[in-house]
Amino acid sequence: MNSEWNIRACADQCMRCQRKFADKENLMSRLCFAPEGYLREDFCGGCWPERATPTAAAEVSAWAAVWHAPAPKAPEPLKKETAESLLRELMETDDPAKRNVIFILAVMLERRRILVEKEVQTPEGSGTKIRVYEHKQTGESFVVPDPQLRLSEIEHVQREVMELLGIAAPSS
Numbered sequence: 001m002n003s004e005w006n007i008r009a010c011a012d013q014c015m016r017c018q019r020k021f022a023d024k025e026n027l028m029s030r031l032c033f034a035p036e037g038y039l040r041e042d043f044c045g046g047c048w049p050e051r052a053t054p055t056a057a058a059e060v061s062a063w064a065a066v067w068h069a070p071a072p073k074a075p076e077p078l079k080k081e082t083a084e085s086l087l088r089e090l091m092e093t094d095d096p097a098k099r100n101v102i103f104i105l106a107v108m109l110e111r112r113r114i115l116v117e118k119e120v121q122t123p124e125g126s127g128t129k130i131r132v133y134e135h136k137q138t139g140e141s142f143v144v145p146d147p148q149l150r151l152s153e154i155e156h157v158q159r160e161v162m163e164l165l166g167i168a169a170p171s172s
């Protein structure tokens, strides 16, 4: 079973013609809402107009992107938990109890301009508002359902996030 949130990396080749993207090549990406979950598809500029179009409801989001060849991996320094590493960890779990924390972390990263909101959608038949963010550096898409927290709930969730990040809440 798929969790309701997803991180989708950019493919390294065109979905249609299978050509590998060149560094700094402009491409087009889309997210589709399929019964098995969100699918991300990346196309070269030539293939984009020729892509098979799913129903309008299924194509959740489409945007232009630039392919960046991955940098050689540097050895990971020992680092403490950051909002981004915590978000990635939590998005790999299937724990519905974490959805509020995941949403608040995504909002924090958007404020820090690490994530950019691309789209807000309510896929047909789901009733849940979802937000699609793009990671500015890596081009990954983050699909995060919006739990539509009330103001009174936000403070509680923010406290939980601070605890998870090991930041002491102001005492007073």
Ligand SMILES: [Zn+2]
Binding pocket: 014, 015, 016, 017, 018, 019, 043, 044, 045, 046, 047
């Ligand atoms: Zn192509």
